[in-house]
Amino acid sequence: xxxxxxxxxxxxxxxxxxxxxxxxxxxxxxxxxxxxxxxxxxxxxxxxxxxxxxxxxxxxxxxxxxxxxxxxxxxxxxxx
Numbered sequence: 001x002x003x004x005x006x007x008x009x010x011x012x013x014x015x016x017x018x019x020x021x022x023x024x025x026x027x028x029x030x031x032x033x034x035x036x037x038x039x040x041x042x043x044x045x046x047x048x049x050x051x052x053x054x055x056x057x058x059x060x061x062x063x064x065x066x067x068x069x070x071x072x073x074x075x076x077x078x079x080x
Contacts, residue, residue, distance in 0.1 A: 009037045010044040012051040022047070 014022045014036040026043040027036045038044035
């Protein structure tokens with residue numbers, strides 16, 4: 001199984017009518033987020049000239065924040 005070494009992803013709001021142009025620039029489709037992303041910085045520079053970037057939070061960060069909030073809740077609630 002091939003491992004991914006590149007973790008760079010810049011997401012862009014690309015209209016459906018421009019999908020072929022995005023593919024030709026080197027963009028890839030992310031099925032989970034339903035957005036196009038630039039896998040490298042060079043592709044990102046090209047895409048930024050044409051489409052608006054979109055912030056997509058990292059799910060690992062959200063999970064960590066949720067765990068921390070649960071820990072704080074259980075420490076302060078005295079187990080109700």
